[in-house]
Amino acid sequence: MTSWFSQHLAGLQDAWRRLVASPLNTALSLLVIGISLALPAAGWLFIDNLRLAVGNTGSLQQVSVFLADDADAAAIAEVERGLRQAKLGSVRFVPRDEALQALQAREGMADLTAGLPRNPLPDAFVVEADASPEALEAAVKAFAELPKVDDVHLDSAWMRRFDAFLHVARLVVALIGGVFAAGLVAVTFNTIRLQILAHAEEIEVARLIGAADDFIRRPFQYYGALQGALGGLLAVALVTAGGLLLADPVAGLAALYGGSFSLHGLVPLEIAALVGGGALLGWIGAQISVLIHLRRLG
Amino acid sequence: MIVFSSVCKRYPEGREALKDVSFEIADGKFAWVTGRSGAGKTTLFRLIAAIERPSSGGIVVNGQNLASLGRRALPYLRRNIGLVFQEQKLLFDRNALANVLLPLAIVGLPPRDAERRALAALDKVGLLDRAKAMPVALSGGEQQRLAIARAVVNRPALLLADEPTAKLDNDSAADILGIFREFHRVGVTVVIASHDPRPIPGVEPQLIALEQGRLLDTAASAAPVEAAQ
Structure with a gap:
């Protein structure tokens, strides 16, 4: 166990020494990896914020009974x-007279309603719901079964479109993420190739004095993982900085629409995913590179 | 023990470096492998260290038949062989101590124990006070002594050296051979490939003389160095 730990510690230290030995190359590689992540x-954060922003506008999830x-x-x-037992959100009763007044208050509707022999509008309830489209669909069906309910209206088409848009946007971000992940693997592959060439003599000596392949590979694997993890940290910094720069303009925009909204940044789990994902992709790139190039060295 | 049985080594371009070579070096022996340039000394050295494979014939080193040794087992064989190269093959981007620490890192010795053993090895070759020096700051003789320290730090049963005194003046060469003699005295098998074998006081070496890839006279292989000269 001690031997195993010593060898891994030595590999990690060696990788760190190689990273800091060429600061300019390391900085450029980190920048590429950071931007890739x-x-x-x-994009993911933007979609998440958009979903929350739309979720904040209650009128979009309004059920009229x-x-x-x-x-x-x-x-x-x-x-x-x-309606209250369904616990979907706030429930407000709108008497038919209030509904007519609201209709008459709209521009151009006063003359139109003035000619009506009687108020054609029914009494209604408005449910401001905070739920998923599926839950709302189920609630609409349940509400329609209530006694003395004539009709239930949900602007589900808009919500479905929005949900579909979010789904497509997430797919696009996932595809872009996949492409950039492949790019990150390629960058690490090439960096490790250059590292192997630069350390060819050391590799030869190590082999001659009894180093197994694992011992030779380990510093390069740690190098790739470290570089990926540091690139992930840089990505976190870039995204956070972008969020801070946009926070005030977005709050101002929300205020113009009569609401309040503040951008949310990366949560700890997302930060861990970026750093861990970067490390994993770096390790994969390094592993492929050492398998190919160490074999070529003989 | 090293056993060569009818070993031939032919390179892809057709050159035959060793032809039907058979000999045996018992444990604890001091052996010179000698001959002119191109006689096959370095090839023999590389075959013992399993850096190259024979074209035919059998080689046994430290009880292991190299023909049946897989690629994964090679590192473990080499950890029991101390190798000293003519060009030393030192790592010039790290100091003397770090060079000697490398074999210990390979076997996974904890850093504190490794440093203690590396300093002891440097002490044995008279380089303790140069532990922090970079190889480029060492003389040719010191570089060779550093290479020996790296070769012996893992306490190998077999010490192999290829022309370790070739580029040294007489005094430095005598120092280096004195170090080999000390390891021989404590039971290490020492095999030195050299075109210029020298008498070492208190040592009766086995002589393996090669000429154009052939063993000159197997009967003479136990003769003292003076006879070969």
């Missing part, structure tokens, strides 16, 4: 109880 991460003309106070109370 930052772009998909920023229209009552039958003959619904009396007892029936209205029972429907309200049924």
Whole structure:
């Protein structure tokens, strides 16, 4: 165990020494890796923020429950109880007269409604829901079954479109992430190739005095993983800096729409994923490179 | 023990470096492998260290038949052989101590124990006070002594050297041979390939003389060096 630990520690130290030995090359490689990881991460964060921003605008998830003309106070109370039991969000009763007034208040509607012989609008409940499209669809079906409910309206088409848009956007980000991940592996592959060429003499000596392949590979594997992890940290810094720069303009934009919204940054799990993912991709690039190039060295 | 049985080595371009060579070096012996340039000394050295494989014939080193030795087993064979090259093959980007530490890192010795053993090895070759010196700052003789320290730090049973005194003046060469003699005295098998074998006080070496890839006279292989000269 001690021997195993010593060998890995030596490999790690060796990798670190090689990284700091050529600071300019290391900095350039880290920049490439950092940007490769930052772009998909920023895209992912943008989609997440967009989802939250849209989720904050309650009108998008508004369910209107229209009552039958003959619904009396007892029936209205029972429907309200049924709506509240669903616990989807706030429930507000809109009497038919209030609905008509609201309609008349709209530009150009006053003249149109003035000619009506009677108020055609029913009493209604408006449910401001904070739930997934699937949950809302289920709730709409349940609400329609309530006594004295004539119709239930949900702007589900818009929500479905938005949900589909988010799905496509996530796919695009995943594809871009995949392409950049392949790029990161390629960058590490080439860096390790150059490292192997630069240390060819040392590799030869190590082999002659009894180094096994694992011993020779290990510093290069750690080099790739370290470089990837540091690139991941740089990506975190880039995304965080971008978020900080955009925070005020986004808050201002939200205020213009009468709401409040603040961008959320990377959570610890996402930071760990970026750093760990960078390390893993770096290790993969290094592993492929050492397998090919050490064999070529003989 | 080293046993060569009808060993031939032919290179891809057709040159035959060794032809039907057979000999035996017992454990604890001091042997010179000698001959002119191109006689096959370095090839023989590389075959014992399994750096190259014979075209035919059998080689046994430290009880291991090299023909049946897989690629993965090679490092473990070499850890029991101390190799000293004519060009030393030192790592010039690290100091003397770090060069000697390398074989110990390969076997995974904890750093503190490794440093203690490396300093002891440097002490044995008279380089303790140059432990922090970079190889480029060492003289030719000191570089060769550093190469010996690296070769013996893992306490190998067999010490192999290829022309270790070729580029040294007489005094430095005598120092180097004195170091080999000390290791021989404590039971290490020492095999030195050299075109210029020298008498070493207190040592009766075995002589393996080569000429154009052939063993000159197997009967003479146990003769003292003076006879060969």
